[in-house]
Amino acid sequence: MNKRFKGLVALLILTAVFLTACGGSKSANTAVEGTVLVVNNGSEPGTLDPALSQGTHESYLLNHLFTGLLRYDKEGNLAPGMAKDMPTVSEDGLTYTFTLKDDVKWSNGDPVTAKDFEFSWLRVLDPETASLYAFQLYYVKGGEAYNTVERPGVYYVKDADGNDTKEVDHEVVITDADKGGLDLKGKSEDEIADAVYAKWLEAKRAEVGVKAIDDKTLEVTLEKPTPYFTDLTAFYTLYPVNQKVVEENPDWAKDASTFVSNGAFKLINWEHNSKVETAKNENWFDASEVKLGGITWEILEDNNTAYQNFDTKKYGVLTDPPTEVLAQKISENDPVVVIGKQVGTYYYTLNMLPKDGKNPFTNLKIRQAFSMALDRKSIVENITKGGQIPAEGMVPFGLIDENNKEWRDLNGNLIKEDVAEAKKLLEEGMQESGITIEDINKQVLLYNTSESHKKIAQAVQQMWNQNLGVTVGLENxxxxxxxxxxxxHDFDLSRGGWVGDYYDPMTMLDLFVTGGEQNYPSYSNPEFDALIKEAKNTGDQAVRMENMRKAEKILMEDMPIIPVYFYTQPYFVQENVKGVYKPLLQYPILTYAEVE
Structure with a gap:
């Protein structure tokens, strides 16, 4: 049965509305001419600075505020963005040359230059920026060496709370050669350390393989041939920022009145924890094809309330619809439903740090037991109901190997579900580690506030209770x-999710190398690390893929995370909203949307 929505989306159409700030960020005092599309965003963005952003609740906005060298077109294919064409690549696969389009501009009218890209990528890699996604530029020659420069001094082993202990981890020392060329007379030890650190940073920065040859030409040299490097240039961490704006005002991204971007839309108002308002950027290179006057993202963690706003026609697009509503609309074949494809995995992270000596998740058998005790098919059929697939590993379907075959099929199902075996492993693990049921019952599962995450967490809690006899707490x-x-690392278990940043299994695996910024479980396995390192360093695609297959098998044997299901992305679009599309690695793109 088809259920059709009737009527005009009157509340979507705000013609010639003047948007002003009611609190939070100052308004950019920009009049919006034309239709404003109102949509939801499940969380307040922590930042809209591409170098510092780290989640889909930020990337959803960034993909409309900025444009990288390449971008995903209406068909979801990689296409030129700020670049005039696809890059030229040297025969050895190491040097990429990008030529920028003529007359591309920032929202404030400044020209976008190759120097802006050079500055932006080096800023991401600068250890002082503390970008959690700096590792995405480690493929660039000298990128990792620059990002990992440490200030001279003594570094101590951290305790479970992240505080220094008395145990020395390592020391970064200054040699006489390091002091060469520096005027250190009368300087304190701290001042000398700062001066030497600055010298080291400058030297490593100069060695990074990203160079603006002129205003229109960017040359990028890689450490090793990286087939998916072009995908990364469409990822938000590699978006450019306006060098002049950033250098003049380090807080440029915190306020709409100082925010400058180069995408299809520009920021005009940010009422924190309420809404983010944007207007069409007339300086964007493809502005003539943009039909909307602006987009407003309303911040709503409660997806039931968000759905009510969609149901009353306030929202033109709804992401993360309530699971019960989604299931009903799918059963009714409702045309507003779109089941978007996604390369991503929903999982739970287990904190493996020793903590007080009573952490059950330091024990392998206990971790395996918690995974085996889940019924993933029941979760996707009875709770999520959006076409999700029970997880078979960390790497989801949708990625291919060197022979253009489905990677997941070749590595097989690495997830075992067996309640009897889970109970046995739990008992053995408790005996080995001196852990009791009481210790396990003190563990709390942390999830971000959302009705869908809550329902999954409650189901998982019940499965562990029924199948293992443990009672894990819940906290949102x-x-x-x-x-x-x-x-x-202030958690016991935590809801995790990862959507691929590029089309390669590595995007799902290198998160868990020892010391990685996204390695929330604090997992460490030298064999896993070596396989990932070799996979990154070789140009032989068969060797790369085989190493990653072995690495995933080790990861799933060690179980620092518990994969639950492979994502899809269900979302709703009003019938009179046209032109919305969703690339495989991104949230829906609203750039070319049109309200009829």
């Missing part, structure tokens, strides 16, 4: 609070 928190706690 704002997404940014959850991220902060994960970065500080």
């Amino acid at each position: 928190a704002d997404f940014n609070v959850k991220l902060a706690r994960e970065n500080a």
Whole structure:
């Protein structure tokens, strides 16, 4: 049965509306002419600075505010963005040359130059920026060496709370050669350390393989041939920022009145925890094809309330619809439903740090037991109901190997579900580690506030209780609070999810190398690390893929994370909203949307 929505989307159409700030960020005092599309965003963006952003709740906006060298077109294919054409690549696969389009501009009218890209990528790699996604530029020659420069001094082993212990981890020392060329007379030890650190940074920065040859030409040299490097140039961490604006005002991204971008839309108002308002950027190279006057993202963690706004025609597009509503609309074959493809995995992270000596998840058998006790098919059929697939590993379907075959099929199902075996492993693990049921019952599963995450967490909690006899607590928190706690390793178990940044299995695996910025479980396995390193360093695609297959098998044997299901992305689009599309690696793109 088809259920058709009737009537005009009157609340979507705000013609010649003057948008002003009611609090939070100052308004950019920009009049919006034409239709404003109102949509939801599940969490407050922690930042709209591409170098510092780290989640889909930010990338959804960034993909409309900025444009990289390449971008995903209406068909979801990689296409030129700021670049005039696809890059030329040297025969050895190491040097990429990008030529920028003529007359591309920032939202403030400044020209976008190759120097802006050079500055932006070096800024991401600068250790002082502390970008969590700097590793995405380690493929660039000298990128990792620059990003990992340490200030001279003594570094101590951290305790479970992230505080220094008395145990020395390592020391970064200054040699006489390091002091060469520096005027250090009368300087304190700290001042000398700062001066030498600055010298080291400058030297490593100069060695990074990203150079603006002229205003229109950017040359990028890689450490090793990287087939998916072009995909990365469409990823938000590699978006450009206006060098002049950033250098003049380090807080440029915190306020709409100082925010400058180069995408299809420009920021005009940011009322924190309420809404983000944008207007069409007339300086964008393809502005003539943009029909909307602007897009407003309303910040709503409650997806039931968000759905009510869609149902009353306030929202033109709804992401993360309530699971019960989604299931009903799918059963009714409702035309507003779109089941977008996605390369991503929903999982739970297990904190493996020793903590107080009573952390059950330091024990392999206990981790395996928690994974085996889940019924993933029940979760996707009875809770998520959006076409998700029970996880078979960390790497989802949709990625291919060197022979253009489905990578997941070749590595097989690495997830075992067996309640009897899970109970046995739990008992053995508790005996080995001196852990009791009482210790396990003190563990709390952290998830970011969302009705869908809550329902999944409750189901998982019940499965562990029924199948293992343990009672894990539940705790919800704002997404940014959850991220902060994960970065500080201040959790027992935590909801995780990862959507690929590029089309290669590596995007799902290198998160878990020892010391990685996204390695929230604090997992460390030298064999896994070596396989990932070799896969990154070889140009032999067969060797790369085989190493990654072995690495995933090790990861799933060690189980620092518990994969639950492979993502799809269901979303709703009003019938009179046309031109919305969703690339495989991104949220829906609204750039060319039109309200009829």
